[in-house]
Amino acid sequence: MPTMNEIARLAEVSLGTVSNVLNNSAKVREPLRRRVMDAVAALGYEPSELARGLRRDKTNMIGMIIPDITNPFFPAVVRGAEDAAFGSGYRLVLCNADNNQSKEIAYMTQLRTYLPTGILVIPSNFSEMTMQLGSSKRSGPVIVCLDRMPRHWKGDTVTVANEEGAVQATQHLIDLGHKHIATITGPLHLSGAHARLMGFRRALKQAAIQVPMEYVQESSFDRAGGYSAALGLLQMQPRPTAIFAQNDMIAMGVAMAIRELGLLCPRDVSLVGFDGLDVTELMDPPLASVMQPGYQLGAMGIQLLLERVKEPDRLFRHHVLPTTLRLGASIGPPPPVRPAKKTRSSAATKSKK
Amino acid sequence: MPTMNEIARLAEVSLGTVSNVLNNSAKVREPLRRRVMDAVAALGYEPSELARGLRRDKTNMIGMIIPDITNPFFPAVVRGAEDAAFGSGYRLVLCNADNNQSKEIAYMTQLRTYLPTGILVIPSNFSEMTMQLGSSKRSGPVIVCLDRMPRHWKGDTVTVANEEGAVQATQHLIDLGHKHIATITGPLHLSGAHARLMGFRRALKQAAIQVPMEYVQESSFDRAGGYSAALGLLQMQPRPTAIFAQNDMIAMGVAMAIRELGLLCPRDVSLVGFDGLDVTELMDPPLASVMQPGYQLGAMGIQLLLERVKEPDRLFRHHVLPTTLRLGASIGPPPPVRPAKKTRSSAATKSKK
């Protein structure tokens, strides 16, 4: 790889002049500028970001840390971020923490040593991360949190209207006549999962519907978690007539469980998810889901980040993006009479309505 | 951020000694080593990868360039690569080229200026990329191609058995009695897409089945492409009784088109995909698909890459990973008599059974 020195020699100018041409940092007269540009072209010179970053104390990269690249929601966010960053001349480098706390910390630490302009993080754990992030007081890379908000985090954030989304979904089920509504949450230490549960509770409370404790199951945000939580729920007495899965991966697991138990959706149990992934539209039946604007989430994250780079002292902002309920054949009215498996009494009381 | 100099001062040793301790590059007697380690811990020192990389002409990052992060196949590959790289002490940084040639080149060029140990690339375009890669003759980062093989590319590669996989899928359709089999390919300048088409052709030729030219549709590797290609195919006369979609995103598009035209899968038309994505198992009906070992693809890529770092002069290797056909309800026997839309005569023949 050619260096600036070789350019300087070939163009017969000084090193400083080459730098000035390359960065427009000072006026350079046409003939010299020309010679430099020619030399650059002739040698195919590309500046070393390493050296440049070392000297300027900052590189043109923006780091992004996501919890799980195999959950299609995150790639959507990444794409939004990538487009926005690339458009502004920054290169997005992505790190997949794989839901692993130590990997997340390792990436956070490593990324820093590359002096990126900023870091966009979808945090997957709380306490540790907060400490790390805490040290972003005055200098170092700008950090923006996406999708989830660590407790005590003071900084820019973009999230979606989790609580409202959950209310929409739950309310819709209530409107259809469901009285036995269960939910499978994500890990409740995550702000989003917590908010969705709050929304679920709020909607039911407002409709004066009781929720048995065991109708709220905490799970990881993946298919396996949803599957096993659903197996449990679907064998309870009385069986819930609707399940609100707090993300689409969980909903997929629920769908598997439903199928496996020989039940039919939505005849026996309605199902609504959260994310609105493309792929869940093609499920059997098409999944109703609360749509999150993943692409915008990422794009907005980069926007906040770059604005803060420009004005480090502006007030912290917290953008909340709206969600919308996508209807789908996976929800319908509750079964007119709920079949009981064991208890005769429950079958009797049930028909009182 | 503390620097090595501050460590040296605090530990009351020279800069060189700190470096020796940190890299075990020379024996350092216990008392000194101790002092250095203490200082490192006290200051929370992290070496600057920028400075280190500049000096050593190589950093601990491995770059990875993928064509489309929203196609779930690629995240699976990334995860495999990430696990393998992380386990060996390297940090994987991912760049999403977004099916965009200029982005791909920009990332390739930029990545290089960070002096990564290696680059893992799933190339999405041919000529340009080959030129870029070509310059990796003797020095610079090790480059390994994944999944697709640029023409004239001399270097390590990992791909899957595309042709064999396509044969498996096609053969299965033939065995079920299909005679009118169409395919929707990916962009044929990609080696994988090309190979799959070859496999498709080979299986049919062997069974002495003719393929009308219009039964082979080229498309992009995404849902939209599959959808519009399928709309065309499904309105041809005679209508194919089976479609081999050359990846699962295309298959999803086909499924949408089938549904939209009021047809039923597999009653009217069988569908088989390629990728074996998790999510397509839950489709309506569950998609039969040729499974590719995405995770292993990524992991093997890193393995080859690191082996070449160790022994730059070994012979180039080309690993081919096996594919397996995943059965699913989306394929069945052809309709006994194929319904025609316009011609009366064919409507008459239909009732003969």
Added chain:
DNA sequence: AAAGTTTCTTGAAACGTTTCAAATCGGAAC
């Protein structure tokens, strides 16, 4: 034409590491 301005250009320092020749140390042999 000399002095004064303004505009360009240059050279050297600095960023935080690694590396390596040279200096120092601690003993063993004399």
Added chain:
DNA sequence: GTTCCGATTTGAAACGTTTCAAGAAACTTT
């Protein structure tokens, strides 16, 4: 108590940039 030798430790150079004080050139003014 010297002299030597191998084992440690040190100091300075180098990696490829940017930055900035200072020098050189090109114009203006007188």
